[in-house]
Each structure stands twice: as C-alpha cells, then as structure tokens.
Amino acid sequence: QKEVEQNSGPLSVPEGAIASLNCTYSDRVSQSFFWYRQYSGKSPELIMSIYSNGDKEDGRFTAQLNKASQYVSLLIRDSQPSDSATYLCATGGGATNKLIFGTGTLLAVQP
C-alpha cells in the first residue's frame, strides 16, 4: 500500500464547475496535510495546508480533512482553465520526519 494515494486522473471538468480531488494516507499519526499545485515543468507550489479535522477555506479552494477515515480532499470552486495542473497531496509529521507525496492528480479544466 502506498503511503499517500491519489487517483492519477486525468480529471476533466468544465469551466465554472467544482473540481473535487481526493487523497488517502496510511500513517495514522500524520499531523499535517498539504495540497500543492504543479504546472508542467515547474516546481510544486503550496496552495493549502490543513492540520485539524474539518474544512478550511481559502478563496476558491477548500481543503477537507477526516483523520478517522485517513482522507484529505481539495475542492476547487468555479474552476478556471488556469487551474489545469497536477495536484499533489502530501502528509508530514507522522512516524518519521519526512514529507510524503502522492503521485498527483492531473486536472484538466475545459473552456
């Protein structure tokens, strides 16, 4: 079992729709959770961090964490073609001092 799992996609949504990206993790003692956006050929860019159960909203982005289910999600409202990228889920502060990434979900927003 991979430590952080994501559906590789591509996830295709029409412009203006809500994109829903999901991630599960295996380390029950993970304490911190992150979503990064990576455009092709570029470096990952942090867009959301979440540390406690529930929802956290920042503009068009909402991160959701459910530690009991070991599940993290990212919602992107009013999706724009500029949101087309690979979204990486990461966990940290678990049994090790490592930041562990999933393999990413490719999001394609269709104009």
Add this chain to the structure above:
Amino acid sequence: EAQVTQNPRYLITVTGKKLTVTCSQNMNHEYMSWYRQDPGLGLRQIYYSMNVEVTDKGDVPEGYKVSRKEKRNFPLILESPSPNQTSLYFCASSLGGRPTEAFFGQGTRLTVV
C-alpha cells in the same frame, strides 16, 4: 524576495563524473530536503535535514550524499552518477525542524549519459 535557489537548472553529464547541485534558501528555514521526480513515481524524498549538521535518509538515498554545514545551504552530491539518476530534482525548505509548509526551488533537470 523569499526563495529557494537551485543551480544549475539543467545539467547533462557522463556516467561516473562527480557533480554537485547547490541549494540555498534565504528564509532562515531549519528543515531542508531534496526530492527527485520521475514520471509515474511522483516526488520521492532523497535526503532531509532538520538543522545544521543534522541529516537523514529519505526514501531513495542510494547514490547520493548531502551536507548541511550552514543553515542556508544544502548541496546534493552525486559521487558517481549513473543513468538511472537521470531525473528532475527539487530542493525544498520549511520553517521549523519538521516538514511543514515546504517552499520549492525551481528544479534541476539532470541527464546522465
């Protein structure tokens, strides 16, 4: 401007020729790390450092060395590069001694022939 700077951005080298990729951050971050990114495998951590003179292996450390003599610098050393080390490499730093919000460098695309 707060940033993580890697050099070089692109490098083509031959098998066995020692090389160093530099990484420097100006944010006074304690935690620094190196990743490699390969298609289908995602970002995998090579080495990390929680502070000066404190380094530890990540998930794929074989064939790499690091050092952390100063807080701002964390070079990645390939003593004898091989073609399977052809990859896209990223350096990242985080505030504190734990892997919190990470800021990434621009990346180094390495090709070993």
